[in-house]
Amino acid sequence: MTDLHDRFRSLDRIAVPDVWSEVQRRAETLADTRVGPVAGRLQWRGAQAERRPVSLRWLVLVVAAAMVLVALALALAASHRSSAGPLVFVSNSRVFAVDVDRGTTRPIFQEPTTAGNELRISPDGQHIAFLWVRNPDGYVWVIARADGSGFRTTGPVSFTSGAAAWAPDGRTFAWVGRDETRSANSDYLILADVDARVRRRIQVPVFGTIQIVWSADSSRVAILMNGTHDSPCSPFGPPGLYLVDVFNGTVQEVGDQLRVGSLAWSSDGRRIATSIVAGPSGASDSSCDPTAPSKLVSIDAASGTLDVLAEGLPGPATSLTWSRDDGSIEYLLQEADRDTGRDTFALWRTPLDGGQPRLLTTVVGDTSPVWSPDLTRLAWFSEGSLWVLDLDRRDPRRLVDGVASRPLFWPKWSLDSSFIVFLRERPGPEPEPGNSESSNFVPEQVSSLWVVRPDGTDEQRLVDDTAGLDPESVDW
Amino acid sequence: MVDWRHSVEALYRADAARLWRAVYAYAADPDIASESVAEAYAQALRRGSAVRDPAAWTWRAAFRIAAGAMKDRRAGDRQPVRPIEHVDSYADPDLLVALRALPEAQRAAVILFYYADLPVSAIAHRLGSNALAVRANLSRGRRRLHALLGDDDD
Numbered sequence: 001m002t003d004l005h006d007r008f009r010s011l012d013r014i015a016v017p018d019v020w021s022e023v024q025r026r027a028e029t030l031a032d033t034r035v036g037p038v039a040g041r042l043q044w045r046g047a048q049a050e051r052r053p054v055s056l057r058w059l060v061l062v063v064a065a066a067m068v069l070v071a072l073a074l075a076l077a078a079s080h081r082s083s084a085g086p087l088v089f090v091s092n093s094r095v096f097a098v099d100v101d102r103g104t105t106r107p108i109f110q111e112p113t114t115a116g117n118e119l120r121i122s123p124d125g126q127h128i129a130f131l132w133v134r135n136p137d138g139y140v141w142v143i144a145r146a147d148g149s150g151f152r153t154t155g156p157v158s159f160t161s162g163a164a165a166w167a168p169d170g171r172t173f174a175w176v177g178r179d180e181t182r183s184a185n186s187d188y189l190i191l192a193d194v195d196a197r198v199r200r201r202i203q204v205p206v207f208g209t210i211q212i213v214w215s216a217d218s219s220r221v222a223i224l225m226n227g228t229h230d231s232p233c234s235p236f237g238p239p240g241l242y243l244v245d246v247f248n249g250t251v252q253e254v255g256d257q258l259r260v261g262s263l264a265w266s267s268d269g270r271r272i273a274t275s276i277v278a279g280p281s282g283a284s285d286s287s288c289d290p291t292a293p294s295k296l297v298s299i300d301a302a303s304g305t306l307d308v309l310a311e312g313l314p315g316p317a318t319s320l321t322w323s324r325d326d327g328s329i330e331y332l333l334q335e336a337d338r339d340t341g342r343d344t345f346a347l348w349r350t351p352l353d354g355g356q357p358r359l360l361t362t363v364v365g366d367t368s369p370v371w372s373p374d375l376t377r378l379a380w381f382s383e384g385s386l387w388v389l390d391l392d393r394r395d396p397r398r399l400v401d402g403v404a405s406r407p408l409f410w411p412k413w414s415l416d417s418s419f420i421v422f423l424r425e426r427p428g429p430e431p432e433p434g435n436s437e438s439s440n441f442v443p444e445q446v447s448s449l450w451v452v453r454p455d456g457t458d459e460q461r462l463v464d465d466t467a468g469l470d471p472e473s474v475d476w
Numbered sequence: 477m478v479d480w481r482h483s484v485e486a487l488y489r490a491d492a493a494r495l496w497r498a499v500y501a502y503a504a505d506p507d508i509a510s511e512s513v514a515e516a517y518a519q520a521l522r523r524g525s526a527v528r529d530p531a532a533w534t535w536r537a538a539f540r541i542a543a544g545a546m547k548d549r550r551a552g553d554r555q556p557v558r559p560i561e562h563v564d565s566y567a568d569p570d571l572l573v574a575l576r577a578l579p580e581a582q583r584a585a586v587i588l589f590y591y592a593d594l595p596v597s598a599i600a601h602r603l604g605s606n607a608l609a610v611r612a613n614l615s616r617g618r619r620r621l622h623a624l625l626g627d628d629d630d
Contacts, residue, residue, distance in 0.1 A: 004586070004618065007590075010571065011571075019510050019517075472597060472606075
């Protein structure tokens with residue numbers, strides 16, 4: 001099979017003209033005309049003077065002094081209520097941290113050529129890990145959420161998109177990629193400490209789209225190859241499920257090229273619940289039908305054996321989770337409503353003692369519902385609104401309207417389940433008429449970042465008019 | 477005070493050649509590549525520190541300017557498609573011809589992925605798109621490219 005990377009490297013043999021003198025001439029010409037809107041101008045509350053560093057310094061000093069005076073009062077107030085924890089996002093290649101409780105947003109990391117995103121905040125909220133790209137190299141950074149100080153891996157690494165996760169203990173960050181300082185043809189599960197020092201490399205036979213899911217005790221990692229949390233089918237290569245013991249470095253494939261989408265570890269770290277698309281083992285990509293019947297299975301992490309809990313499910317189960325006592329598994333099954341053409345999500349509960357699966361409720365949505373960390377509620381987007389289902393009352397409630405339901409952006413819960421973050425969007429500024437130099441810049445969407453409590457109260461706008469905000473980077 | 481002109485020139489010396497080749501592969505026209513790269517860097521120079529991420533910004537601007545130029549060219553005299561001018565005989569002519577057969581969005585995605593070695597999220601950032609669309613374009617573009625290059629056995 002042709003290696004497209006090799007063929008594209010042939011482009012490097014093309015001679016390139018030096019147009020720097022033309023750049024300078026055009027820049028001089030532009031100096032006499034107004035230029036169009038700048039793509040990616042960011043405004044955040046309380047920091048309009050960011051372009052004037054000296055003024056900002058005084059402003060920060062004054063604000064800091066004021067903050068010191070009220071710090072004790074805030075700390076006392078915070079100690080009497082739950083904390084939503086830090087929220088982080090990337091905008092225009094800068095990392096920002098939001099203190100939702102105080103309503104403040106500030107940049108904590110910036111490099112001139114940073115393309116870092118896919119932020120991963122540690123479970124204790126103290127560190128942020130992300131990939132930082134300076135063509136053609138990538139480096140994994142781990143920075144402190146408080147002040148942006150941090151470390152990066154010493155050598156250039158490649159990084160499989162989405163394949164990065166903190167261990168639940170908050171001390172280890174793992175990703176799958178190639179370590180360019182070693183064999184360039186092998187992929188490794190790379191484990192790094194909070195100081196970004198690589199602690200261990202475990203060679204893993206995976207490629208394509210990767211998901212890493214840690215067990216609750218941080219001793220094992222499940223690696224899903226070429227399946228996403230909402231679909232077991234991927235065009236990027238063959239499927240597979242691997243279990244890695246991070247202490248002794250053993251790697252075990254479960255079954256033979258299992259097609260797996262969403263999975264969940266039991267709280268004791270001994271079993272995995274997942275659904276497997278029925279069909280021939282090891283079938284080619286083209287045969288994968290994301291709507292094919294699936295089986296709900298429980299996998300013994302030590303032996304890799306499978307127990308079938310339910311068969312003939314209409315499609316893959318998503319948003320899998322174990323009950324708190326590990327006695328049952330709850331999951332969603334997605335189906336298209338024949339009358340309306342809209343997606344419905346049925347919430348099922350299957351006991352592990354051999355009992356029959358039970359339908360809990362059904363909701364209609366544009367995005368798959370997302371569990372709150374305390375597993376008491378589900379949140380999803382539907383027709384431009386944010387909805388929440390309280391599992392005790394099972395009555396879907398529409399919280400707010402006018403939300404943006406971007407692909408790959410789902411409602412995201414705060415760690416303590418007290419807030420949900422969502423986006424609102426509007427068209428960006430039009431190019432200025434009569435300015436031919438800017439005519440090729442199309443209007444952009446500008447986004448505002450909001451939070452609301454799951455009971456619909458305390459709706460707050462955190463950041464507004466953000467043209468460069470990367471919705472996928474939002475994490476907390 | 478930051479010498480912005482010096483910074484942009486340093487970026488140009490380090491990155492413009494790759495950008496030019498990427499735009500050339502995208503537009504299949506050396507004139508559009510030169511025009512787009514020069515205009516992108518000129519605007520970056522003029523905008524100064526208002527551009528937060530000059531490296532990403534120049535790529536994004538150059539691809540948009542190239543897309544506009546290609547649109548203007550199509551809407552102009554409707555001449556038959558110009559033959560590819562191989563700027564260097566050592567380049568892979570089959571690849572350049574195959575790229576021209578891809579829709580523009582797929583072409584941009586595969587060039588940024590395979591030539592610029594960018595992850596999907598960074599491609600989305602540089603094209604002003606979203607990761608879902610980039611993944612779809614990348615997948616379709618890759619399959620189409622394999623078929624066009626006579627390597628569709630995957």
